[in-house]
Amino acid sequence: MSSKHPIIAVTGSSGAGTTTVKHTFEAIFHRENVNAAIVEGDSFHRYTRDEMRQLIDEAEARGERGISHFGPEANLLEELEALFRGYGESAVGRKRFYIHNEEQAMRWNLPMGTFTKWEDLPVGTDCLFYEGLHGGFVTDTIDVARHVDLLIGVAPTINLEWIQKLHRDTRVRGYSMEAVQDTILRRMHDYVHCIVPQFSRTHINFQRVPVVDTSNPFIARDVPSLAESMVVIRFRDPRGIDFPYLINMISDAFMSRANSIVIPGGKLDLAMQLILTPLIWKLMEKRRKLV
DSSP: OOSSSOEEEEEEOTTSSHHHHHHHHHHHHHHTTOOEEEEEGGGGBSSOHHHHHHHHHHHHHTTOOOOOTTSGGGBOHHHHHHHHHHHHHHSOOEEOOBOOSHHHHHHHTOOTTOBOOOEEOOTTOSEEEEEESOTTOBOSSOBSGGGOSEEEEEOOOHHHHHHHHHHHHHHTSOOOHHHHHHHHHHHHHHIIIIIGGGGGTOSEEEEEEESSOOSOGGGOSSOOOGGGEEEEEEESOOTTOOHHHHHHHSTTOEEEETTEEEEEGGGHHHHHHHHHHHHHHHHHHHHHHHO
16 A cells, blocks of 8 residues: 555456446546546456467366456466556556457457557556456455555446346347356356455445346346446445435435445445545545655
């Protein structure tokens, strides 16, 4: 952790909605004139899409479970920790981009499922912002979480998470329903052991809970909207959180525990703005005193 060069990370599973939270942070950064170095977690995948597919096929041919992007074998997590460490010490590091879709492929003139070249982070940034799968990852040898000053978890209920992933991967990324189902099953071991434990290390968790039937996510025609959801917001340390203010500002919000507030899904962006903006102010104020 570094007051002079703070790091903010949003972590969550594939399809959890971390990109939505990223957009909220970007809006806050723009409004508050914060110059953030943006790093996408997918850029720390170890393999291209074709390489990953080959490794999975070879493992399954041997009767083994293939690796997944949730687990350490398929990611450059030592390099991710090194990036966080280096940025916290002197605001330096390298990033690249993973090519997800045709639009990005045309922009970078690279095949889908590959990476751009590594490049240095821009000079003179105020903070580093990471959004991906492993912002709170910890093992006996790797501790990404210890470098993060503000760690946000995005963890919708599992069926909603699957619905969001299914709709994104089939409609936006062109995968078949069967391929997405296979991916969900193959990732389950790593989901339990690598993704879920991170939510015990986060400073704040946002968990969206649908209030419509999602009992069979594989036949859902649409993703439940925010208006069809409630959101549970859990604070690891509730000291300093002005719950009466939040409840007053967010209509129909209520406290479910001493460290948790529940809000209508349609108020999620407002709640994130009210909660996250003061936290960014504090990080930037600490930084200004040291620079």
